[in-house]
Amino acid sequence: MNAHNLATEAAWILVGTVDDIPRQGSRRVRNGETKIAVFRTIDDRIFALEDKCPHKNGPLSEGIVHDGCVTCPLHNWVISLETGVAQGADEGRTSTFPVRIEGREIYLDLKTNFAAR
Amino acid sequence: MTEKLVIVGNGMAPGRMLEELFEKAPGRYEVTIFNAEPRVNYDRIMLSPVLSGEKDYEEIIIHGDGWYIKHGITLYKGHKIIAIDRKTKTVTSDHGVTESYDKLVIATGSVPFIIPVPGKDLQGVITYRDLDDVQAMLLAAQSREKAVVIGGGLLGLEAAAGLKARGMDVTVLHVMPTLMERQLDPAAGYLLQKAVEERGIRVLTKANTKRILGETKVEGIELDDGRVIPATLVVMAVGIRPNAGLAKEAGLAINRGIVVDAGMQTSDGDIMALGECAEVGGMVYGLVAPLYEMARVAASHLAGDRSAAFVHSDTPTKLKVTGINLYSVGDFADGDGREEIVLRDATAGIYKRLVLKDNRIIGTVLYGDTADGAWFNDLLKRATDISEMRDTLIFGQAYQGGAPLDPTAAVAALPDDAEICGCNGVCKGKIVSTIKGKGLTSLDEVRAHTKASASCGSCTGLVEQLMSLTLGDSYNPAAVQPMCNCTDLGHDDVRRLIKAKRLKTIPAVMQELEWKTSCGCAKCRPALNYYLVCDWPDEYADDYQSRFINERVHANIQKDGTYSVVPRMWGGVTSSKELRAIADVVDKFNVPLVKVTGGQRIDLLGIEKEDLPAVWADLGKAGFVSGQAYAKGLRTVKTCVGSDWCRFGTQDSTGLGIRIEKFMWGSWTPAKVKMAVSGCPRNCAEATCKDVGVICVDSGYEIHFAGAAGLDIKGTEVLGLVKTEDEALEHIVALTQMYREQARYLERIYKWAKRVGLDEIRRQIMDDAEKRKAYFERFVFSQKFAQVDPWSERVSGKDKHEFRPMAVIQKEAAE
Numbered sequence: 002m003n004a005h006n007l008a009t010e011a012a013w014i015l016v017g018t019v020d021d022i023p024r025q026g027s028r029r030v031r032n033g034e035t036k037i038a039v040f041r042t043i044d045d046r047i048f049a050l051e052d053k054c055p056h057k058n059g060p061l062s063e064g065i066v067h068d069g070c071v072t073c074p075l076h077n078w079v080i081s082l083e084t085g086v087a088q089g090a091d092e093g094r095t096s097t098f099p100v101r102i103e104g105r106e107i108y109l110d111l112k113t114n115f116a117a118r
Numbered sequence: 119m120t121e122k123l124v125i126v127g128n129g130m131a132p133g134r135m136l137e138e139l140f141e142k143a144p145g146r147y148e149v150t151i152f153n154a155e156p157r158v159n160y161d162r163i164m165l166s167p168v169l170s171g172e173k174d175y176e177e178i179i180i181h182g183d184g185w186y187i188k189h190g191i192t193l194y195k196g197h198k199i200i201a202i203d204r205k206t207k208t209v210t211s212d213h214g215v216t217e218s219y220d221k222l223v224i225a226t227g228s229v230p231f232i233i234p235v236p237g238k239d240l241q242g243v244i245t246y247r248d249l250d251d252v253q254a255m256l257l258a259a260q261s262r263e264k265a266v267v268i269g270g271g272l273l274g275l276e277a278a279a280g281l282k283a284r285g286m287d288v289t290v291l292h293v294m295p296t297l298m299e300r301q302l303d304p305a306a307g308y309l310l311q312k313a314v315e316e317r318g319i320r321v322l323t324k325a326n327t328k329r330i331l332g333e334t335k336v337e338g339i340e341l342d343d344g345r346v347i348p349a350t351l352v353v354m355a356v357g358i359r360p361n362a363g364l365a366k367e368a369g370l371a372i373n374r375g376i377v378v379d380a381g382m383q384t385s386d387g388d389i390m391a392l393g394e395c396a397e398v399g400g401m402v403y404g405l406v407a408p409l410y411e412m413a414r415v416a417a418s419h420l421a422g423d424r425s426a427a428f429v430h431s432d433t434p435t436k437l438k439v440t441g442i443n444l445y446s447v448g449d450f451a452d453g454d455g456r457e458e459i460v461l462r463d464a465t466a467g468i469y470k471r472l473v474l475k476d477n478r479i480i481g482t483v484l485y486g487d488t489a490d491g492a493w494f495n496d497l498l499k500r501a502t503d504i505s506e507m508r509d510t511l512i513f514g515q516a517y518q519g520g521a522p523l524d525p526t527a528a529v530a531a532l533p534d535d536a537e538i539c540g541c542n543g544v545c546k547g548k549i550v551s552t553i554k555g556k557g558l559t560s561l562d563e564v565r566a567h568t569k570a571s572a573s574c575g576s577c578t579g580l581v582e583q584l585m586s587l588t589l590g591d592s593y594n595p596a597a598v599q600p601m602c603n604c605t606d607l608g609h610d611d612v613r614r615l616i617k618a619k620r621l622k623t624i625p626a627v628m629q630e631l632e633w634k635t636s637c638g639c640a641k642c643r644p645a646l647n648y649y650l651v652c653d654w655p656d657e658y659a660d661d662y663q664s665r666f667i668n669e670r671v672h673a674n675i676q677k678d679g680t681y682s683v684v685p686r687m688w689g690g691v692t693s694s695k696e697l698r699a700i701a702d703v704v705d706k707f708n709v710p711l712v713k714v715t716g717g718q719r720i721d722l723l724g725i726e727k728e729d730l731p732a733v734w735a736d737l738g739k740a741g742f743v744s745g746q747a748y749a750k751g752l753r754t755v756k757t758c759v760g761s762d763w764c765r766f767g768t769q770d771s772t773g774l775g776i777r778i779e780k781f782m783w784g785s786w787t788p789a790k791v792k793m794a795v796s797g798c799p800r801n802c803a804e805a806t807c808k809d810v811g812v813i814c815v816d817s818g819y820e821i822h823f824a825g826a827a828g829l830d831i832k833g834t835e836v837l838g839l840v841k842t843e844d845e846a847l848e849h850i851v852a853l854t855q856m857y858r859e860q861a862r863y864l865e866r867i868y869k870w871a872k873r874v875g876l877d878e879i880r881r882q883i884m885d886d887a888e889k890r891k892a893y894f895e896r897f898v899f900s901q902k903f904a905q906v907d908p909w910s911e912r913v914s915g916k917d918k919h920e921f922r923p924m925a926v927i928q929k930e931a932a933e
Contacts, residue, residue: 067637074675
């Protein structure tokens with residue numbers, strides 16, 4: 002597979018390029034048991050969230066991406082890509098991970114996990 | 119201490135009485151109701167729209183079960199009271215339940231009048247009184263045979279229109295020379311007869327029924343003049359009489375109805391009566407407005423206010439047959455000292471007649487244009503001297519005092535005590551003050567708080583005008599439900615504008631139609647994507663990022679993030695080769711669950727997303743394509759074995775089902791489409807609850823549509839009968855294309871059909887060959903781009919990124 006496992010510095014791990022992800026789409030990164038959803042918005046911003054909806058663990062990477070949010074495919078919760086916080090009346094939060102872009106390359110910091118709750 | 123209030127009967131009058139009573143004296147009574155009908159209180163005025171299919175039973179319920187629970191009412195459904203013992207103050211039901219009362223209210227309503235002719239007890243002779251009668255008529259209407267309605271009054275004509283709408287061949291027999299002679303003068307009766315006949319209903323006046331023919335079932339009717347009219351259904355709608363038998367046996371004073379005073383008190387101080395069974399001031403009533411007035415008076419007395427008294431007033435009559443406008447009130451017979459003003463426009467179908475006495479209106483008949491009914495009625499009620507405006511009176515309120523008024527200004531000009539809602543006796547002042555006092559903003563709220571327009575609904579327009587008058591710009595009566603929070607436009611407007619402005623991409627739609635968000639949301643994007651796929655099949659590039667995950671990866675997501683895979687089995691037919699291939703896939707990929715679906719195919723559940731292309735590759739080698747079990751598109755065509763095997767089969771239902779499925783697979787639709795073909799009316803393929811179904815008969819193919827068997831359960835409607843398989847296919851395809859082009863995203867066929875009207879669909883698909891062909895051609899064109907198996911595309915490498923992770927990080931690297 003096209004897995005990248007080079008780290009440029011201690012915590013930053015290269016996971017792929019911006020072009021690997023469709024606009025308004027997402028790809029999944031597997032980190033051991035943890036699944037991470039990496040999103041690309043319509044204006045090419047990149048976000049990384051744990052691939053688990055705070056509601057019933059739905060795979061957020063399969064949702065529809067719109068306006069800085071993703072709608073979970075299972076029960077339509079809307080999650081902010083930036084903060085991982087559920088929008089509207091729903092309450093909950095998904096872990097997010099810091100992202101760094103160098104050129105077209107995407108690096109994730111998997112140690113600094115802004116944990117849910 | 120609470121007193122025991124027992125009510126016999128659960129119709130609209132006692133229902134209203136309780137509402138008023140709970141408001142006036144909450145908690146004063148412990149209420150028990152005995153209802154001979156096995157159901158809650160529903161709006162009897164609206165039975166005709168249920169019969170014609172414009173409303174469902176659920177929509178006409180006034181008090182749901184929750185209401186009875188909330189008010190602590192014991193409701194005995196299906197219990198008929200057979201005896202009242204006034205000494206012990208108890209009542210007893212036919213199921214043996216005995217209840218004691220402090221106060222008893224008799225509201226037994228009326229019974230339909232059965233004309234005493236031979237054959238009146240034959241099977242197939244019914245009356246028109248309650249929901250059971252409507253259901254009996256609906257059942258009979260499925261035969262599409264001949265019906266005779268005896269009685270050309272309000273109920274009879276509504277029954278005839280309903281049965282006609284349900285596809286029956288209907289004849290109305292009326293004993294008098296003109297229709298509705300009690301409410302209409304002969305001229306208006308004649309116009310009405312013409313309008314009824316234009317709907318394909320035969321009308322025979324001066325028709326006296328001699329006997330009903332038939333051995334055990336109805337076969338026809340013989341008239342006095344010897345004419346015989348064949349029929350399998352006879353509806354008697356010749357009138358009602360008060361149901362006073364129970365009161366009579368209890369020894370209460372009876373005349374035509376149960377005699378009550380102006381306070382609704384019977385000859386027994388602890389027993390009241392109201393509704394159609396009651397006779398007050400020598401009159402009995404059958405329209406809802408006076409019955410609700412009785413309810414108000416009775417509630418006041420029960421609450422301890424002895425001053426309330428029932429006063430007679432003329433009630434306007436309206437006919438609830440869509441497209442026929444009719445209004446009459448008061449006395450319009452000729453007589454000494456009476457004058458009349460008449461306006462006639464035969465071509466436009468307008469007739470207005472005002473009957474005057476001493477410069478005051480005493481009667482009004484309006485046909486065709488009934489907009490001024492409320493105004494004339496108001497002048498009648500307050501006995502206004504009209505000599506000043508006599509010259510222009512007949513033209514209506516708009517022509518009084520100079521420039522014509524717009525409708526809202528006309529409502530504004532009404533005095534506060536002008537009656538707006540005739541059924542519920544609600545005047546303008548009450549509506550306006552309630553809107554202001556309670557801060558109401560929607561029609562539903564106004565209905566809930568004031569009851570205005572909550573019964574027959576014919577004054578809805580007036581109520582809406584009052585709302586816009588009171589609320590100003592903040593009330594928009596025509597407000598459509600926007601697609602989502604990204605736009606103020608509704609689905610229909612968006613669909614129309616996509617075509618009109620030739621918008622061919624999602625960004626173009628959002629730009630041109632001024633979307634409020636930068637790139638839509640999960641509600642509007644899939645809808646827009648569908649509309650564009652449907653409208654520009656050759657030009658639009660499907661936007662997969664705007665599709666729900668199932669349609670993006672062509673499998674059904676499950677709660678644990680795995681997928682289910684359903685290959686197509688054409689018409690539900692399979693083979694050893696196919697089954698073997700499925701068995702091999704199950705073994706190779708350790709598929710946890712294999713299940714037969716309701717649509718006659720096989721579901722493989724629990725497949726990992728990354729395995730999907732490999733599973734499809736193996737299935738594809740055996741000839742399988744995607745079953746689109748995940749799609750808002752054509753799902754299955756269920757079949758029975760038909761004439762090839764079944765001893766009852768009339769046509770090759772399996773063959774037709776396969777043919778339809780092969781022709782239509784791959785098409786995207788607003789919501790899922792499930793079909794079925796049954797080889798005979800025994801209907802083993804259950805075609806009559808599908809979106810589209812076919813029932814094969816000896817003479818051809820009966821096409822059904824608009825069924826449902828999910829959240830809602832609904833039998834199909836008949837589109838029509840065609841003779842050949844080719845015609846069946848053409849009609850089904852055309853119907854589907856019409857639905858594709860018109861429906862709102864996620865709107866199933868039965869909801870779309872209800873919205874646009876069954877007759878309109880039948881007209882376009884059955885009657886208009888040119889339209890049908892055009893729909894058919896557009897579907898065929900769009901299939902050129904849609905019939906590509908998504909599974910084999912992906913086996914060949916399309917959308918690879920969907921099925922593999924971008925990166926797999928070893929545990930050590932991350933830590």
